[in-house]
Amino acid sequence: MTRWQRAVLAAAVTLAAPLGVRAQAANVPVLDSIEVVGQRRLPPSQILAMSGLAAGQTVTYRDLQRAIRALYASGQFADVRMSQGAVDGRALLRIEVVEHRLLRSWSVQGVEAFSERAVRGRIRLRESRPYDPVEAYRAVAAIDSLYRQGGYYLTTVHVIQDTVLDGQLEVTFAIDEGRKVAISQVILEGNVAVPDDDVVGSMKTSPEGFWWFQKGQYDEREVERDLRERIPNFYAERGYVDLRIVRDTLVVAEGTGKATLVVTVEEGPRYAVGRFEIMGNRRFSSEQLEAYYPFGDQRRGFLGFGGTRDGPAVFDEARWRDATGSLSTLYANNGYLYARVEPMMNRRVADDGAHVVDLRWQIQEGVPATIRRIDIAGNSVTHEDVIRRATFPLVPGDIFRQDALIRAYQNVTNLGFFEQPVAIPDVQPANQEGDVDLIFRVEERRTGNINFGASVGQGTGVGGFIGLDEPNVMGRGKRVAVQWQFGSNISDINVTYSDPAIRGGLISGSLNLHSTRLRYTIADLGRIRTRGGSTQLGFPLFGARYTRLFTSYTLEQSTLDSPSLSSVFVCENCTLSQAAVSVNRDTRIELPFPTGGALHEVRIAHAGGPLGGTGNFQRATFEGRWYAPLAQFGGNAPGSSPLKVVLGLTSKAGFVWGDPGPHFRQLFSLGGTQFGVPLRGYDEFSVTPRGFDPQATGFRANTVDAFGRAYFTATGELGLRVSQALYLAAFYDAGNVWNRPAQFNPTRLFRGAGLGVSVVSPLGPLGLDYAYGFDRTDADGNPTPGWKFHFKLGNFF
Numbered sequence: 073m074t075r076w077q078r079a080v081l082a083a084a085v086t087l088a089a090p091l092g093v094r095a096q097a098a099n100v101p102v103l104d105s106i107e108v109v110g111q112r113r114l115p116p117s118q119i120l121a122m123s124g125l126a127a128g129q130t131v132t133y134r135d136l137q138r139a140i141r142a143l144y145a146s147g148q149f150a151d152v153r154m155s156q157g158a159v160d161g162r163a164l165l166r167i168e169v170v171e172h173r174l175l176r177s178w179s180v181q182g183v184e185a186f187s188e189r190a191v192r193g194r195i196r197l198r199e200s201r202p203y204d205p206v207e208a209y210r211a212v213a214a215i216d217s218l219y220r221q222g223g224y225y226l227t228t229v230h231v232i233q234d235t236v237l238d239g240q241l242e243v244t245f246a247i248d249e250g251r252k253v254a255i256s257q258v259i260l261e262g263n264v265a266v267p268d269d270d271v272v273g274s275m276k277t278s279p280e281g282f283w284w285f286q287k288g289q290y291d292e293r294e295v296e297r298d299l300r301e302r303i304p305n306f307y308a309e310r311g312y313v314d315l316r317i318v319r320d321t322l323v324v325a326e327g328t329g330k331a332t333l334v335v336t337v338e339e340g341p342r343y344a345v346g347r348f349e350i351m352g353n354r355r356f357s358s359e360q361l362e363a364y365y366p367f368g369d370q371r372r373g374f375l376g377f378g379g380t381r382d383g384p385a386v387f388d389e390a391r392w393r394d395a396t397g398s399l400s401t402l403y404a405n406n407g408y409l410y411a412r413v414e415p416m417m418n419r420r421v422a423d424d425g426a427h428v429v430d431l432r433w434q435i436q437e438g439v440p441a442t443i444r445r446i447d448i449a450g451n452s453v454t455h456e457d458v459i460r461r462a463t464f465p466l467v468p469g470d471i472f473r474q475d476a477l478i479r480a481y482q483n484v485t486n487l488g489f490f491e492q493p494v495a496i497p498d499v500q501p502a503n504q505e506g507d508v509d510l511i512f513r514v515e516e517r518r519t520g521n522i523n524f525g526a527s528v529g530q531g532t533g534v535g536g537f538i539g540l541d542e543p544n545v546m547g548r549g550k551r552v553a554v555q556w557q558f559g560s561n562i563s564d565i566n567v568t569y570s571d572p573a574i575r576g577g578l579i580s581g582s583l584n585l586h587s588t589r590l591r592y593t594i595a596d597l598g599r600i601r602t603r604g605g606s607t608q609l610g611f612p613l614f615g616a617r618y619t620r621l622f623t624s625y626t627l628e629q630s631t632l633d634s635p636s637l638s639s640v641f642v643c644e645n646c647t648l649s650q651a652a653v654s655v656n657r658d659t660r661i662e663l664p665f666p667t668g669g670a671l672h673e674v675r676i677a678h679a680g681g682p683l684g685g686t687g688n689f690q691r692a693t694f695e696g697r698w699y700a701p702l703a704q705f706g707g708n709a710p711g712s713s714p715l716k717v718v719l720g721l722t723s724k725a726g727f728v729w730g731d732p733g734p735h736f737r738q739l740f741s742l743g744g745t746q747f748g749v750p751l752r753g754y755d756e757f758s759v760t761p762r763g764f765d766p767q768a769t770g771f772r773a774n775t776v777d778a779f780g781r782a783y784f785t786a787t788g789e790l791g792l793r794v795s796q797a798l799y800l801a802a803f804y805d806a807g808n809v810w811n812r813p814a815q816f817n818p819t820r821l822f823r824g825a826g827l828g829v830s831v832v833s834p835l836g837p838l839g840l841d842y843a844y845g846f847d848r849t850d851a852d853g854n855p856t857p858g859w860k861f862h863f864k865l866g867n868f869f
Contacts, residue, residue, distance in 0.1 A: 175198070180247065185249050260337065392431065410438040458573075667699060727816070743757055823845075
């Protein structure tokens with residue numbers, strides 16, 4: 073019984089007593105006066121107003137009930153009592169109250185395991201208001217719940233009240249966190265078929281152990297997921313789909329913080345796969361859909377070896393669920409947006425007593441969805457036609473395909489004109505025929521920028537750069553970039569204009585003009601002055617969206633003054649006149665650090681001969697990059713940016729035929745990261761057609777012998793894409809360079825491996841690599857493998 077209920081009962085008993093005063097016909101007393109006592113802060117008139125009672129009114133039990141409830145609800149009183157009496161034949165009502173003291177302030181003490189803000193967020197007390205002990209105890213319970221979720225089962229919370237001036241209170245929540253509970257062991261009960269260690273291994277909650285990472289950390293939310301998801305899924309993958317978690321108990325040893333988690337299970341029977349059928353399919357034949365059935369091949373073992381086909385397959389609910397998802401994706405990718413694939417499971421006992429589960433895909437195909445229209449929303453700068461070109465292969469009037477929608481979303485994201493992440497496109501029903509409208513919502517971001525920063529490299533020493541870059545001129549997707557790199561050893565002015573869709577068509581073009589002066593500090597390459605430009609046109613190849621044919625022409629004039637190269641490469645106002653054709657297919661996503669897709673490029677160029685200029689040669693290069701996502705951490709919500717683990721493979725090769733004349737930069741050099749073809753773990757120019765050159769450090773490199781006419785490199789990379797500005801990787805490089813294309817032999821390669829980090833910083837791109845060169849030797853040819861640090865700052869990658 074609550075306080076106000078007890079007060080009502082007492083008042084009702086008093087009211088029922090004989091009063092001997094005047095009353096109405098129904099013997100309901102009329103109050104002549106009301107007295108309020110016990111108050112200190114509130115005037116009697118305000119208390120009477122809160123109660124709703126007034127002299128001269130008839131008073132019933134329900135009136136007293138409402139009055140007491142109203143007074144308690146005001147939060148001003150710790151106790152309310154009502155009593156009635158008679159003086160000289162007049163009915164009197166006495167209201168006796170005990171007021172709550174005002175809360176001057178409150179605080180928390182002893183918080184270390186959590187942020188103080190998190191703990192204070194559990195407390196609902198309001199300062200300068202009457203102090204409510206009930207609300208304080210609710211706060212204690214909320215704080216205790218927070219700590220228990222974090223594994224602190226020994227935490228105690230004390231409420232300390234201090235009286236200050238004018239009877240106000242200062243309240244302190246003193247927290248003794250105690251030791252965090254550590255799981256010393258997990259005990260499984262009821263399991264017969266599956267060993268304890270296997271079940272515990274499927275749990276996030278694991279006992280503490282010898283190694284530093286085996287902390288035995290207890291997290292109530294993770295335990296809940298273990299019991300509701302991980303253990304049942306683990307059993308379901310092994311055919312035990314009737315598993316039940318009977319109970320779980322956490323036994324905490326007082327004072328030690330050690331705990332034992334006891335989990336009791338009922339495994340149930342193990343199910344094998346029985347009959348299978350497909351019903352409701354019309355778009356695809358049963359034979360086509362059976363290719364998605366996960367239990368058709370009963371082989372077990374690694375990569376299909378070491379398994380058997382004998383006996384029925386054990387039912388794996390995870391494989392069945394994944395196969396159903398793949399079948400749904402098949403329909404979605406072929407326009408059946410509203411198709412439903414219902415996985416049916418029928419448990420039964422076979423004639424031989426074995427438990428089997430009959431499986432069925434019940435399919436409701438519906439009608440294929442057609443794209444009625446594609447709307448663009450939120451673009452205030454970028455013209456709509458620029459975004460619509462990116463949304464291809466989605467076309468109004470075409471059948472809706474889920475994979476095409478994903479690709480279109482990636483294309484819009486890769487434009488780089490909008491805030492990241494771009495919102496997931498809306499797919500809305502358009503009419504009763506099943507057509508859909510697609511809405512791409514974007515938010516513009518500032519694209520043009522003035523950039524400046526520093527560059528440090530072994531090739532040209534310390535320098536800087538300043539430039540203007542606008543990749544979305546007038547919202548048309550055209551790019552203008554002007555950059556000046558400067559320093560004691562470098563002066564490079566570069567102007568570039570590119571248009572991805574000339575006059576709104578499918579032809580792209582670019583124009584580049586440059587004037588460069590370089591003085592190399594490495595290998596005594598000397599001075600090089602170059603002036604010229606290049607132009608390029610791109611065409612879709614056979615109507616393909618991601619494959620383009622490029623034609624280009626380069627005309628530049630150079631002067632070389634090099635002590636180490638002048639014996640072979642003499643260049644005084646020599647001219648390079650080169651025409652090239654290339655085929656490029658690029659399906660990479662989430663640039664600048666791709667997480668999927670591939671890049672393939674073949675380029676063939678001819679210089680000299682009928683084109684004029686110095687030299688007469690042909691040059692061919694080949695490049696392939698492949699990326700595949702391996703894992704993802706967090707960011708499951710649409711539009712989020714999760715951490716992604718990526719496997720990347722890169723392969724490059726190049727060949728030069730004919731007479732390059734003085735154009736040594738058209739040849740290939742290998743090693744380092746600054747000049748020529750990178751090979752980490754080795755110095756610049758150290759990998760030569762004659763083998764490894766141990767003297768190729770600093771100014772001692774024999775650069776005349778370092779250039780070859782054929783090369784090959786390959787890189788395997790395991791990367792972690794943290795964001796669009798940070799990428800971590802472990803890599804393995806291999807490569808070599810040869811004097812002539814006829815000597816090309818990719819089975820004899822120099823190897824390197826290491827770790828790297830790439831950052832897009834305010835000062836420009838920053839690259840750090842620490843690599844181990846396996847095939848380095850000394851002057852006598854003895855193996856001397858070792859580490860090499862590579863550092864780049866500026867516009868170099």
